[in-house]
Amino acid sequence: MKEIVIQPVSRIEGGAKITIKLDDDGNVADAQVNVLELRGFERFCIGRPVEEMPRITTRICGVCPWSHHLASAKACDAVFGVTPPPAGRKLRELCNSIAFMEEHILHFYFLGGGDFVMGPDADYTVRNVFGIAQKLPDVARNVVKVRHMCAKMLEIIAGKSIHPTAAVPGGFSKPMTEDERKQLIPMAEQAFELAKFSIDYAKKNIFPAYIDAVKTVGVIKTGFLGTVKDDGTMDLYDGKLRMMDAEGKYEDFEAKDYLDYISEHIEPWTYVKFPYNKKWGEFSMDPENPTGIYRVNT
Numbered sequence: 001m002k003e004i005v006i007q008p009v010s011r012i013e014g015g016a017k018i019t020i021k022l023d024d025d026g027n028v029a030d031a032q033v034n035v036l037e038l039r040g041f042e043r044f045c046i047g048r049p050v051e052e053m054p055r056i057t058t059r060i061c062g063v064c065p066w067s068h069h070l071a072s073a074k075a076c077d078a079v080f081g082v083t084p085p086p087a088g089r090k091l092r093e094l095c096n097s098i099a100f101m102e103e104h105i106l107h108f109y110f111l112g113g114g115d116f117v118m119g120p121d122a123d124y125t126v127r128n129v130f131g132i133a134q135k136l137p138d139v140a141r142n143v144v145k146v147r148h149m150c151a152k153m154l155e156i157i158a159g160k161s162i163h164p165t166a167a168v169p170g171g172f173s174k175p176m177t178e179d180e181r182k183q184l185i186p187m188a189e190q191a192f193e194l195a196k197f198s199i200d201y202a203k204k205n206i207f208p209a210y211i212d213a214v215k216t217v218g219v220i221k222t223g224f225l226g227t228v229k230d231d232g233t234m235d236l237y238d239g240k241l242r243m244m245d246a247e248g249k250y251e252d253f254e255a256k257d258y259l260d261y262i263s264e265h266i267e268p269w270t271y272v273k274f275p276y277n278k279k280w281g282e283f284s285m286d287p288e289n290p291t292g293i294y295r296v297n298t
Contacts, residue, residue: 088171
């Protein structure tokens with residue numbers, strides 16, 4: 001059996017390769033995304049004081065440390081049976097929203113942008129951040145500026161933007177001063193303007209260019225998982241978990257019941273695990289009939 005190996009995979013955070021296995025007729029028999037990095041956080045967190053988790057788990061990723069930081073802090077809240085005061089919760093939510101913006105700037109413009117902005121017909125040699133800078137120099141400069149501002153806002157609020165320590169069991173360790181609030185407002189306004197521009201640009205330039213390509217991918221029936229408020233609207237920081245199947249039927253459950261729904265499948269060819277909904281059956285990636293698989297909107 002012949003193999004095609006693409007290594008390294010570029011424009012992602014982390015290390016990976018793609019392995020494509022061909023049958024005797026040259027058709028694709030199997031395809032794998034091999035994640036090469038052993039992280040080990042689940043193992044070396046065992047036995048440590050729970051209050052250390054918000055500090056340790058941020059090291060999982062330099063791009064999305066706030067997600068791990070706040071998830072761990074919320075787990076500590078539950079362990080100790082405490083509820084953060086309103087100001088503490090708002091500061092957590094504010095940091096989460098800013099980090100969300102910073103991470104999506106990275107993906108939309110720096111990682112995925114090589115395809116999104118340059119277009120499906122662009123040569124592969126220009127599908128990168130340098131190609132974007134040549135095609136849209138003013139936008140590229142503003143993107144770098146706003147992403148830096150997002151990091152600066154997190155630094156003002158929490159003391160540091162990467163590997164934060166400000167969220168603690170029961171709240172937030174650093175109060176915001178009035179001077180800090182005034183510093184944040186113009187930066188937040190510029191970030192908001194970039195967000196509006198990005199949505200408008202995608203509607204006018206990206207979606208029309210890619211609609212035909214998307215139609216050739218086919219349909220993969222999966223479920224969806226997200227966090228929602230009591231009224232069913234999306235919540236990026238808190239809320240119930242809503243699991244929806246491929247037919248649109250959904251069920252809500254609390255975070256504490258996570259293991260009643262979610263299990264993990266392991267394959268020998270990758271270090272990443274495959275979470276799946278065990279109530280839907282055993283994990284299967286059969287393209288014709290996948291089971292247990294869901295997508296998460298991050």
